Amino acid sequence: MSKSNEAAPNETAHILLVDDDPDLLTLISMRLRAAGHRVTAVASAEAALARLAIELPALVISDVRLPGRDGLALFDEIRRLHAALPVILLTAHGTIPDAVDATSRGAYAYLTKPFDGTILLEKVTHALSLTAPTSGSGNSDGSDGNGENWRAELISRSQRMAELLTEAKLVAATDASILIQGESGTGKELLARAIHRASPRAKAPFIAVNCGAIPEQLLESELFGHVKGAFTGALAHRNGLFQSANGGTLFLDEIGDMPLPLQVKLLRVLQERMVRQVGADQASAIDVRVLSATHRDLDVAMQEGLFREDLYYRLNVVTLVLPTLAERREDIALLANHFRQQLAEKYGKEINGFAPDALAALMAAAWPGNVRQLHNVVEQVCALATTPLIPLSLVQRALRLPALEVLSYTEAKQRFERDYLIQLLKLTDGNVSDAARLAERNRTEFYRLLQKHDLTASLFRDDPDPVAAE
Structure with a gap:
C-alpha cells in the first residue's frame, strides 16, 4: 500500500527526481528544496519505479537518457500505473523525434539541457497546481484503505475535477443520497461508480438503470420486481433492481425522465425503505443507497410540473456537478492519450501518439458531446490509423472539420x-x-x-x- 503524499506544513509537495548525472541531480535537488519542496532523488528508472511503489509523489522529473530503461519507457510505465501523475522530461539531446514522442504521449513538459532554473521552477509550480489532490483517509493515487483505486476511471489533472473528487470522496463515506448533474457525456455514471467504490458499500452490488431508456409500463417492474401473474407476460416471480442492489448502491440515471406516476412510488420506497413488487400483497425491507443523475434542469422541470418537489429534496441531499470537457481543457490531452492506449490495444495496432498539430486540434475543439465524444473521436482515428503517429487529417475527419491549409x-x-x-x-x-x-x-x-x-x-x-x- 502506498503512503500518503500529503506534504508537511513547511513543504509544498513531494517530487521524485530521476537523473544519472550526480552533479545535476544535486543541483536540481537543491533548487527544488530551496523552493520548499520535498525531493527524492534516484539515478535510474528502476530505482524510480521502486520508489513509486513505496510512496506516490505529486510530480516526477526525469531525464530522458538513463542507464537501462530510458526516461520515455519510464514515462509510459508511470502513465500506465498512475495516469494523472504529471511528468516533466529533461534531456541534453533535444531532438525533434524525442520531443514529438514525449509531447504526443502526454508528458506535461519537455525541457532541453541546459535549461533556465527559473523556467523549470515555473513548470514545476504549474504542474503541481494541476495535480488532483485527495482527501480523507484515501491515498494519493485515489486508492481506498483496501488498496482499491476508487477513482481509477476518472482520469484528470484539472483543479475543477480535483475539487469535485475531494467532495465526492467525503460524501462517499456517508449514506446520503447524491444527485449528480452534468451534460450528457461528462461521466455521471463513472462518478457514481467511483462513489460506490469509495463507500462502505463497495463490496456490495452497484446497479445502474437509465430511467429514460425503458418504457413506462416496464420501468416499474424493472425497478420493483413482480410476482407471477401480475400482468400479461409475467410468467415467473422476478426481483427488481432495488432487491438486486440490496446492501449496495442503485444508480438511477436520467432521473429527470422518470414518469410522474413512478416518481410517487419511488418516493414511497425511499421514505419507507420498503419495496412492494408489482402484484404483491406484502412489501419487503431493503437497504439500498440511491444515487441519481440527470442532464435536465430539475428546477425548471419542477416549475413545469414534470418533477415532484418532494422527490427532488429526497434525492438531492448532496449535489455534485460535473464540469463539461470544455471547462477542463487541461484534461483533453491526458484523456486522449489514455483512450489511445486502450484503443490501440483493442485494435491490435502500434499507435504511439498524436502528431502535435493533431493534439492541438483536439485541445481546441468545442466538444459538445464531452468525454463520450472525445472517446468516440479517438476510437475513430485509432481504427483508421495507418501510422504510429495519428495525423491532423484523421482528427479533422473525426471532428468533421474542414482540412484547412494555412499558407504564407x-x-x-x-x-x-x-x-x-x-x-x-x-x-x-x-x-x-x-x-x-x-x-x-x-x-x-x-x-x-x-x-x-x-x-x-x-x-x-x-x-x-x-x-x-x-
Whole structure:
C-alpha cells in the first residue's frame, strides 16, 4: 500500500527526481528544496519505479537518457500505473523525434539541457497546481484503505475535477443520497461508480438503470420486481433492481425522465425503505443507497410540473456537478492519450501518439458531446490509423472539420501563379503567344514565369491534361 503524499506544513509537495548525472541531480535537488519542496532523488528508472511503489509523489522529473530503461519507457510505465501523475522530461539531446514522442504521449513538459532554473521552477509550480489532490483517509493515487483505486476511471489533472473528487470522496463515506448533474457525456455514471467504490458499500452490488431508456409500463417492474401473474407476460416471480442492489448502491440515471406516476412510488420506497413488487400483497425491507443523475434542469422541470418537489429534496441531499470537457481543457490531452492506449490495444495496432498539430486540434475543439465524444473521436482515428503517429487529417475527419491549409502570402501567391499558368496553357493548347496575350504579358516575361514554375508549354499541345516538369 502506498503512503500518503500529503506534504508537511513547511513543504509544498513531494517530487521524485530521476537523473544519472550526480552533479545535476544535486543541483536540481537543491533548487527544488530551496523552493520548499520535498525531493527524492534516484539515478535510474528502476530505482524510480521502486520508489513509486513505496510512496506516490505529486510530480516526477526525469531525464530522458538513463542507464537501462530510458526516461520515455519510464514515462509510459508511470502513465500506465498512475495516469494523472504529471511528468516533466529533461534531456541534453533535444531532438525533434524525442520531443514529438514525449509531447504526443502526454508528458506535461519537455525541457532541453541546459535549461533556465527559473523556467523549470515555473513548470514545476504549474504542474503541481494541476495535480488532483485527495482527501480523507484515501491515498494519493485515489486508492481506498483496501488498496482499491476508487477513482481509477476518472482520469484528470484539472483543479475543477480535483475539487469535485475531494467532495465526492467525503460524501462517499456517508449514506446520503447524491444527485449528480452534468451534460450528457461528462461521466455521471463513472462518478457514481467511483462513489460506490469509495463507500462502505463497495463490496456490495452497484446497479445502474437509465430511467429514460425503458418504457413506462416496464420501468416499474424493472425497478420493483413482480410476482407471477401480475400482468400479461409475467410468467415467473422476478426481483427488481432495488432487491438486486440490496446492501449496495442503485444508480438511477436520467432521473429527470422518470414518469410522474413512478416518481410517487419511488418516493414511497425511499421514505419507507420498503419495496412492494408489482402484484404483491406484502412489501419487503431493503437497504439500498440511491444515487441519481440527470442532464435536465430539475428546477425548471419542477416549475413545469414534470418533477415532484418532494422527490427532488429526497434525492438531492448532496449535489455534485460535473464540469463539461470544455471547462477542463487541461484534461483533453491526458484523456486522449489514455483512450489511445486502450484503443490501440483493442485494435491490435502500434499507435504511439498524436502528431502535435493533431493534439492541438483536439485541445481546441468545442466538444459538445464531452468525454463520450472525445472517446468516440479517438476510437475513430485509432481504427483508421495507418501510422504510429495519428495525423491532423484523421482528427479533422473525426471532428468533421474542414482540412484547412494555412499558407504564407508567398506560398499562396506562387500556388496561384502556377495554377493560373496551367489554366492558360490548357486553354490555348500550349500556344505561348496566345497565353501571353490573354495574361497581358509579353512572351519573354511569360516564358520566364513558365521557367519559374517548371512548366513546359509544348507538353500541353499533345495532352489535354496539364503536365509539369517537376
